[in-house]
Amino acid sequence: MFNHDKNEQLRHRLDRSLDKSSDGIDMDVPAEVVSSTTVYTGRIFHVDDMTIALTDKKGGKHEISRQVLRHAPCVVMLVHDMSTDRYLVEREYRAGSDMFAYGLPAGLMDEGEDILDAALRELAEETGVVPDRHTMGVDYVGDFYSSEGMTDELAHIMVLHLGPFTREARHFDPDEHVESAWIPWSDLAATRITASNSMIAIQHEALRRLIARNSDKDKPTLFS
Structure with a gap:
């Protein structure tokens, strides 16, 4: 419990420091997957082409595009x-x-x-x-x-x-x-x-x- 509380306190201090450089995106709100299409499938991995929405602190949505290589652990x-x-x-x-x-x-x-x-x-x-x-x-x-x-x-x-x-x-x-x-x-x-x-x-x-x-x-x- 002590270590958990200590880690949480550290995370909150770090987040407050980082918030000072924020461009408005609310990083406490989970990212939302708008769309995801598998564009390549191989023997070991596959690649998803994704559109993801981030939420700003006024509730607005900002879409970003990412390609993610999906791989077994x-x-x-x-x-x-x-x-x-x-x-x-x-x-x-x-x-x-x-x-x-x-x-x-x-x-x-x-x-x-x-x-x-x-x-x-x-x-x-x-x-x-x-x-x-x-x-x-x-x-x-x-x-x-x-x-x-x-x-x-x-x-x-x-x-x-x-x-x-x-x-x-x-x-x-x-x-x-x-x-x-x-x-x-x-x-x-x-x-x-x-x-x-x-x-x-x-x-x-x-x-x-x-x-x-x-x-x-x-x-x-x-x-x-």
Whole structure:
């Protein structure tokens, strides 16, 4: 309750400050979808062409046009082997950046799938790593939109601190080609990773390691 009240107070202070630069749009009134037409449908996503009405503080309506890429939610995970203090890194071709990019295990969630179940499924499919769920620690970093101005893709980001794990055969989609390797933290921190969701997980872990080092702790707190 305390944290909720504190967050609400912060939001109200922030909103009052922002209101001073308002051009008249009432941002306490939800946006209204006037029309929405699907203009493209692909295997992974579809695109909606939308007209949206915003309400000003006198009740007037102001229409804006947006195209929104509709995308399934995804999971992104930084995987930490606590026994060796190494991290799992991947490399695969990314069409958006036209690079064979370094990154972290990630993938799309199936409809109705639990977040952690999706993460462990993707981890096994891409890398063959199957953790012992009873000894595994999970730091839920947060839920972040990949690019909220143009897509509704929501990334569920976490750090997995593994105890014992087993290996199984990897299972890729026909057009999926992924390499993976365990590397020390120093190498991961020095690697150029361009995916923002991956960097959120890495920065979260960098902060945890810094706090642990400063408090003379060498292992993360585990949450089963």
